Amino acid sequence: MIDVLYFAWVRERIGLPKERIETGAATVADLVAELRLREERYEAAFADLTALRVAVDQQLTGFDAPLAGAREVAFFPPMTGG
Amino acid sequence: MIDVLYFAWVRERIGLPKERIETGAATVADLVAELRLREERYEAAFADLTALRVAVDQQLTGFDAPLAGAREVAFFPPMTGG
Amino acid sequence: MTVRVQAARFDPGAELAAFGQGRADIGAIVTFTGIVRDRDGGGLHRMEIEHYPGMTESAIAAIEAEAVDRWALRDSLIIHRYGPLALGEAIMMVATAAPHRGDAFAAAEFLMDYLKSRAPFWKREVTADGADWVAAKDTDEAALTRW
C-alpha cells in the first residue's frame, strides 16, 4: 500500500488530492503505467510525462526511481513558487 | 581662477579642503605639475597619480582633461561608498 | 536561519527591520520580495497558491542549507505563503546577511532560483474567466544551471 498524492492540475484532472493504492510496481514508471490503465482521467493526467514531476517520500526524483519501501508518491506539474 | 577641492587623505596631506588657484594650466596634468612644485605637502599628495581620481566641474575625468572654462577641479582617492 | 511557510500575510518591512539585528559581523543585507502582480492585460482577481505540506518545509530547508554551505552567510530568512493572495500582497520573501555584498547577493539569487523550481508551490491566477495554473518558464529551469 502506498499513498499517492496529486497537486495542481494533476489533482484537478484526476479529481482527488490523495488515494491509497495497492500496488506491486517496482518503479514510479511502473506505477504510472498501472494508473494509466485504470480510467480515462488518469490517462489524461499522465499523457505527457515531460510535463510532470514526481517526489517519492517527499524527495524530488525521476520516473525511474524504485518504490521499494516507499510510503508516499506525489505527482505534480513543474513548481511555480517564488 | 579655479576652485581646487581635496577629499579624504588628499585633503589631509595637503592640509585644507579647498583653495582658489590662479593658473594658466591647460590640463589637469599641467595643474598637478604646478601644484607639485609648490610645497612638499603637494608633492606628497600627488606622488602617485594612479592612486588618485579627478573630477572637473563634478564629472569624473582623466588627468588629460582640459581645464579651459572649468570652475572646479577635485582630487581624491578611489571612492569607497556603498 | 529561519523558514516560515504560512497562509497569513506578513510585512516585509517589519521582517527587514528585525533581520540580522545585534550582530557586528554583518556588512550586507539583501532582500527579495515577490509580490502578486496583475496580468499584463489586467483583470487579475486574486492569486491562489497550492503547496505540498511536509515536503515544502524540507525542500526549503535543504535549499537554505546549500546556500549556507556555499556562501559566507551570517543569517537567512525565507517566508513563503500559500492560499489566496490579493493583488499587491507579498507572496514570499528571502533575506540574506553576509559580511560582504557579493555573498549576500549571490545567496539571495540562488535561493530565489531554487525556490522557484524546487520548492513544491503552484500558483493559480483567478480572473473573471476562471482560474489558470501559472506555467513554469523554461528560463526558470535554465536559471539553475548557473549555480
Add this chain to the structure above:
Amino acid sequence: MTVRVQAARFDPGAELAAFGQGRADIGAIVTFTGIVRDRDGGGLHRMEIEHYPGMTESAIAAIEAEAVDRWALRDSLIIHRYGPLALGEAIMMVATAAPHRGDAFAAAEFLMDYLKSRAPFWKREVTADGADWVAAKDTDEAALTRW
C-alpha cells in the same frame, strides 16, 4: 525614483514598507542595505563618511538614470549617509522594483557596483589607534566590467 544623501539615520524596514506601494505592475522588489561592520579583529569605534556635496547627488542620479535605461524598473530608491556612523547602523540602501525578479536583481547589483566606485564617498574607520581610510578594492573596480 528617489535619491537621498543625508547625515541622518534611516530605517531600512520602514523604507521597504513604503517602497513600491499601490502599484499593480510590480512583481519583484530587491533591497540592498550596507551596514557598519566591525573590523575582522574587532575594535571599531565608529565609521565616518566624507562626501563631495553637489557631485554626490549628480553622480548618483546619473547612475540611477542608467539603471532605469537598462532594466524594466518601475521604481528605485537610493539612500546614502555621510558623517559619523555607529557599529550596526545602516550606511546606505538601494531598492529596485520590477515586474520580474531578473531585472530587480540585476539593477540592484548594478547600482551597488557603480555606487561603490563612482559615487564620491570615502569611508574612514575609527579605532582606539586612530583613523584609517578604507582602501578601494581592485575587485570593486573589476566588478564594473561585467555591466
